[in-house]
Amino acid sequence: xxxxxxxxxxxxxxPPAHTHLAVGDDAALFEVTPGMQLAVSTDTLVAGVHFxxxxxxxxxxxxxxxxxxxxxxxxxxxxxxTTLALTLPRVDDExxxxxxxxxxACAEIYGVDLVGxxxxxxxxxxxxxxxxxxxxxxxxxxxxxxxxxDLWVSGQPGLAALGLAALRGQVRLAGEARARALAxxxxxxxxxxxxxxxxxxxxxxxxxxxxLIGDLAHLCKRSGLAATLEAESLPLAALTATGIEPAxxxxxxxxxxxxxxxxxxxxxxxxxxxxxxxxxxxxxxNRIGSLDTGNGPILISLRTADGLIAQxxxxxxxxxx
Amino acid sequence: xxxxxxxxxxxxxxPPAHTHLAVGDDAALFEVTPGMQLAVSTDTLVAGVHFxxxxxxxxxxxxxxxxxxxxxxxxxxxxxxTTLALTLPRVDDExxxxxxxxxxACAEIYGVDLVGxxxxxxxxxxxxxxxxxxxxxxxxxxxxxxxxxDLWVSGQPGLAALGLAALRGQVRLAGEARARALAxxxxxxxxxxxxxxxxxxxxxxxxxxxxLIGDLAHLCKRSGLAATLEAESLPLAALTATGIEPAxxxxxxxxxxxxxxxxxxxxxxxxxxxxxxxxxxxxxxNRIGSLDTGNGPILISLRTADGLIAQxxxxxxxxxx
Numbered sequence: 001x002x003x004x005x006x007x008x009x010x011x012x013x014x015p016p017a018h019t020h021l022a023v024g025d026d027a028a029l030f031e032v033t034p035g036m037q038l039a040v041s042t043d044t045l046v047a048g049v050h051f052x053x054x055x056x057x058x059x060x061x062x063x064x065x066x067x068x069x070x071x072x073x074x075x076x077x078x079x080x081x082t083t084l085a086l087t088l089p090r091v092d093d094e095x096x097x098x099x100x101x102x103x104x105a106c107a108e109i110y111g112v113d114l115v116g117x118x119x120x121x122x123x124x125x126x127x128x129x130x131x132x133x134x135x136x137x138x139x140x141x142x143x144x145x146x147x148x149x150d151l152w153v154s155g156q157p158g159l160a161a162l163g164l165a166a167l168r169g170q171v172r173l174a175g176e177a178r179a180r181a182l183a184x185x186x187x188x189x190x191x192x193x194x195x196x197x198x199x200x201x202x203x204x205x206x207x208x209x210x211x212l213i214g215d216l217a218h219l220c221k222r223s224g225l226a227a228t229l230e231a232e233s234l235p236l237a238a239l240t241a242t243g244i245e246p247a248x249x250x251x252x253x254x255x256x257x258x259x260x261x262x263x264x265x266x267x268x269x270x271x272x273x274x275x276x277x278x279x280x281x282x283x284x285x286n287r288i289g290s291l292d293t294g295n296g297p298i299l300i301s302l303r304t305a306d307g308l309i310a311q312x313x314x315x316x317x318x319x320x321x
Numbered sequence: 322x323x324x325x326x327x328x329x330x331x332x333x334x335x336p337p338a339h340t341h342l343a344v345g346d347d348a349a350l351f352e353v354t355p356g357m358q359l360a361v362s363t364d365t366l367v368a369g370v371h372f373x374x375x376x377x378x379x380x381x382x383x384x385x386x387x388x389x390x391x392x393x394x395x396x397x398x399x400x401x402x403t404t405l406a407l408t409l410p411r412v413d414d415e416x417x418x419x420x421x422x423x424x425x426a427c428a429e430i431y432g433v434d435l436v437g438x439x440x441x442x443x444x445x446x447x448x449x450x451x452x453x454x455x456x457x458x459x460x461x462x463x464x465x466x467x468x469x470x471d472l473w474v475s476g477q478p479g480l481a482a483l484g485l486a487a488l489r490g491q492v493r494l495a496g497e498a499r500a501r502a503l504a505x506x507x508x509x510x511x512x513x514x515x516x517x518x519x520x521x522x523x524x525x526x527x528x529x530x531x532x533l534i535g536d537l538a539h540l541c542k543r544s545g546l547a548a549t550l551e552a553e554s555l556p557l558a559a560l561t562a563t564g565i566e567p568a569x570x571x572x573x574x575x576x577x578x579x580x581x582x583x584x585x586x587x588x589x590x591x592x593x594x595x596x597x598x599x600x601x602x603x604x605x606x607n608r609i610g611s612l613d614t615g616n617g618p619i620l621i622s623l624r625t626a627d628g629l630i631a632q633x634x635x636x637x638x639x640x641x642x
Contacts, residue, residue, distance in 0.1 A: 020358065024543075025462050026395035026527050027362035027453065032353045037341065040436060041348035042404040042450060046443030074347035083363040085406075085448040115361060122367030122446060127406040127439070129363060129450035132348065141346050206347050222345075 008091060008119045011100040012084065016113035019081065028115035030081060036133040041071035047124035052167070057095045059186040060126070061102025066188050067209065068130040069110055070260040073195035074207040076140040077132030079110050084117040085127040110192055138199045140264070145204035145223030149265035151289040152274060154191050157212050158239050158249065159184035161256020177242035188260040194285075197277055198264060205264035211257045213312065217299050219263065226294025229254075231304045235286045254302075265291055329412060329440045332421040333405065337434035340402065349436035351402060357454040362392035368445035373488070378416045380507040381447070382423025387509050388530065389451040390431055391581040394516035395528040397461040398453030400431050405438040406448040431513055459520045461585070466525035466544030470586035472610040473595060475512050478533050479560050479570065480505035482577020498563035509581040515606075518598055519585060526585035532578045534633065538620050540584065547615025550575075552625045556607045575623075586612055 009023060016022040021029040032038050045064055047053045065082060072079045084103065088096075107114055112130070163185030166173045173181055191207075198205060204223055208215045220227050231250075239249035266274060271287070278285035302310045330344060337343040342350040353359050366385055368374045386403060393400045405424065409417075428435060433451070484506030487494045494502055512528075519526060525544055529536045541548050552571075560570035587595060592608070599606035623630045 021460070021462060025464075026392040027360040027398060027451075027460075029358050029360055029396070029455070029460050031358050031457070034355065037350050037352050038359070039348040039350055040402070040404060040452075042406050042437060042448075043439045044406045044408055044441045044443075044448070046408055046441050049441060049443045071347040075350070077348060081361070083361060083450055085363050085365045085450075087365055087367055087446060116363060118364045118448070120365045120367050120370060122365075122370045123444035125408060125443060125446060127363075127365070127448040127450075129404055129406075129448075131361075134350070136352070139342070139348075139350050141342060143346075 008096060009117070011096050012114060012117060014104060014114065016115065017111070019113045019115050022113060022115045023117065030115060033133055035135065037136055037139065039072055039075045039077035039132040039134050039139060040129065041068055042127060042129040043068045043071065044125060044127040053124060056186065057098040058102035061099035062106045062187055064126045064128050065103055065106040065112065066190050067260060068128040069106070069112070069190035069192060070188065070207045070209065072130055072132035073190045073192045074140070074205050074262055075132065075134060076138060076195045076199045076205070077134040078196060079112045079130060079132045079192060081113050081115045081131040082107065083115060083129045086117065086119045087122040087125045088119065089122065089124055110190070140195070140198060140202050140205040142204055142206050142219050142222040145219055145225050145265040145291050146267070147225055147291055147293045148268065149203055149291040150268055150271065150287050151216070151227060151229070151263065151265055151291060152285050152287050153208070153212065153261055153263045154194055154283055154285055155261040156184070156235060156238050156284065157208055157259045157261050158253035158256050160188065160258035161252040162239060162242065162244070164258065171244055173242055181242070185258060190260055191262045191283065193281065194262055194283060197281070201270055201273065202264035202266050205262055208259050208261050208263050209257060211255045212259070212263060213254045213300060215263060219265065220291070220299045223291065225291045226299050226301070227289055227291055228301045228303055229289035231302055231309055233286065233288045235284065329417060330438070332417050333435060333438060335425060335435065337436065338432070340434045340436050343434060343436045344438065351436060354454055356456065358457055358460065360393055360396045360398035360453040360455050360460060361450065362389055363448060363450040364389045364392065365446060365448040374445060377507065378419040379423035382420040383427045383508055385447045385449050386424055386427040386433065387511050388581060389449040390427070390433070390511035390513060391509065391528045391530065393451055393453035394511045394513045395461070395526050395583055396453065396455060397459060397516045397520045397526070398455040399517060400433050400451060400453045400513060402434050402436045402452040403428065404436060404450045407438065407440045408443040408446045409440065410443065410445055431511070461516070461519060461523045461526040463525055463527050463540050464543040466540055466546050466586040466612045467588070468546055468612055468614045469589065470524055470612040471589055471592065471608050472537070472548060472550070472584065472586055472612060473606050473608050474529070474533065474582055474584045475515055475604055475606055476582040477505070477556060477559050477605065478529055478580045478582050479574035479577050481509065481579035482573040483560060483563065483565070485579065492565055494563055502563070506579060511581055512583045512604065514602065515583055515604060518602070522591055522594065523585035523587050526583055529580050529582055529584050530578060532576045533580070533584060534575045534621060536584060540586065541620045544612065546612045547620050547622070548610055548612055549622045549624055550610035552623055552630055554607065554609045556605065
């Protein structure tokens with residue numbers, strides 16, 4: 001029986017920008033731009049698993065949508081629509097107001113219409129399903145990597161893991177370092193513009209929400225290739241500048257999850273173009289390694305100029321090094 | 322960190338029929354048929370709220386998709402794709418095998434490709450988001466009802482509520498009556514073919530998952546009209562044949578939730594056509610009342626030939642009569 005939940009839905013009813021019929025009927029109705037493919041992704045956040053129950057609801061609203069948009073960014077798709085399924089233990093109007101504010105802040109920035117949803121009672125969790133558009137054959141999948149490609153990563157991977165460690169009291173961070181790490185954790189910025197800019201440039205791409213090594217292993221498997229990472233090329237400086245040990249910083253960077261940066265493969269001929277793109281966009285792009293045909297079961301090797309540091313068949317072994 | 326959950330995903334990876342790229346990348350890719358609008362809906366089922374935790378997982382897999390397809394049926398849309406977000410307290414291979422079997426049984430019957438999803442750890446819950454196609458201006462919304470329209474309902478509303486009451490020990494049902502009521506509760510049949518057949522015939526439509534009266538109130542509000550239900554026309558016979566009291570049967574029929582029948586408004590000139598449709602399809606269609614311009618705040622009146630039985634501004638009052 002609705003009523004209370006009908007009231008909740010009103011928090012989430014705003015005039016859509018490009019949708020025939022949004023929240024309020026049995027289904028939403030909209031038209032995909034003629035000639036475009038639809039890219040669709042869904043992600044769930046569960047209290048106590050993906051976030052602390054006491055997380056600021058505004059941050060949570062933002063993140064619910066942002067982590068989903070990151071999947072569209074990773075395909076080179078333009079986000080357009082979303083649904084939201086909310087499961088709430090109780091109706092807390094203040095919490096909902098803040099959650100909706102965060103959710104719509106993200107939706108408006110990225111040009112996304114909320115087209116429908118469901119509100120149910122139960123343990124706190126939220127599932128968004130997002131829809132983007134991409135021209136036929138323009139989507140950047142995980143499987144297109146080519147031997148000899150450079151591997152690039154955007155932004156500062158490892159920051160979210162550092163923020164989580166700070167919240168858990170495992171590291172001490174103060175001032176701006178703490179603010180940056182917590183912002184990466186609570187307020188991730190999906191790299192939509194970068195994803196769009198990489199159409200026709202990146203051969204393969206994904207976001208590194210499961211950790212750089214883990215997701216790189218996915219890219220390698222799908223592309224039928226192996227990867228070599230150059231330890232000296234990893235963007236560790238901003239992490240170690242917070243005062244943490246270099247080895248710990250590298251663990252955060254390589255194995256930490258909850259980063260919504262893009263990892264992609266591109267031909268070496270694209271280096272100048274990518275360097276220019278980073279300069280224009282103000283978003284760091286670091287070339288951290290390359291793809292090769294590999295050698296047996298080893299998917300990923302980490303090297304310095306002096307030689308091999310570590311190897312892994314998959315991230316789960318690697319993360320324990 | 323995935324791995325265990327990667328294994329789970331394999332339960333849900335089957336070759337899609339009409340999808341470029343399904344489970345396994347950052348997003349799924351597919352093409353909407355040129356000229357068609359997309360209809361999208363999402364519903365969550367939460368253990369302990371929408372189903373008993375010990376519910377047969379095969380039934381649960383079926384129902385997770387079926388209740389979502391019902392929303393597309395209620396728009397007159399042709400189901401095509403779905404995503405599935407699963408939250409599981411633990412990995413139970415036997416449970417997952419059965420759940421996937423039920424889910425795909427429904428998907429195959431209704432021609433739906435599973436295109437993506439997410440698996441997370443947490444309290445048992447499942448969210449499906451479904452995508453259907455409908456030609457422009459052919460979707461049957463809640464708001465198109467016209468004064469003088471007949472009101473029709475498909476199948477046997479009230480059976481699911483009766484099944485729930487039987488499970489709770491509130492009524493005793495035996496034999497086929499019990500089997501039918503539990504099937505309505507656990508294995509609802511979304512009325513997709515009926516929804517498609519009603520394009521161009523029904524002026525307004527919805528499914529009655531929140532109960533007939535509650536959902537009729539939505540249709541009335543959206544259409545700016547009131548409704549009169551004829552008590553003698555309500556399909557009570559199959560309910561009372563189980564041995565329950567007529568008053569209780571009427572409560573189940575009017576206020577019981579979890580029915581996935583369609584309630585729709587159509588012009589009286591369509592009666593012969595609709596009677597023929599019911600005969601051809603083998604699915605009962607009962608004409609139970611009509612829409613009118615109404616009189617003040619009363620949305621729904623229930624009458625017999627002898628006069629008024631009950632009135633309601635909305636279902637929540639009505640249900641308490």
